[in-house]
Amino acid sequence: MSKFTENEREQIRQCLLTKGKELFIRYGFAKTSIDDIVQACGIGKGSFYKFFSSKEELFYYIVNGQEEVRNRLIVEHLQENLPPREMISSFFYLALRLADENPLLQQWFDEGEHERIVRKLPAHLIKDTTRDNVKTGIQFIQSLIERGVLKENDPEVIAGVFAAILMLRTLKERLGHELFPKIMDVIIDCIAQGLTGPEK
Structure with a gap:
């Protein structure tokens, strides 16, 4: 069995992430196989x-590596000079x-796909990623x-509220494409008002 050098390991890992992302976007999670991914990287299936x-773990790492999305959400809103309630509302609308x-987040937030992927992930991976995401979220909340x-409150609780709102996206198919935006309008307005207090 061949062993990879550290440099080779890093190159292969990056290839799996890059080619996996390309294939998931082009064909979707369900129609992309591990065979497709390793063939694109020129390695054996055992090396994967x-x-x-699993394919689910690779997809999870790719989705959580969407730094451009996270940065756009956080950086843009830290630079905005909007009234508090409007700033929080715009954050949620931009996130949605x-x-x-x-296309990757569309697949991640698909209700059925999301459940299937999460079920096959190692518990420690979800726990570790959630911890890291919560830490980033808390820093963002503290800055606000x-x-x-935002009104003075426990940043961890508010970060949880933000995460819960965004996870409602998984219910879009169940609630219906026409009704979902109207429901989110009400929820976002209530949450924004509750977190920021009355307009000055």
């Missing part, structure tokens, strides 16, 4: 499992729009509290 335990525009955008 030295890096990822980016989820609808990004310091700026007076």
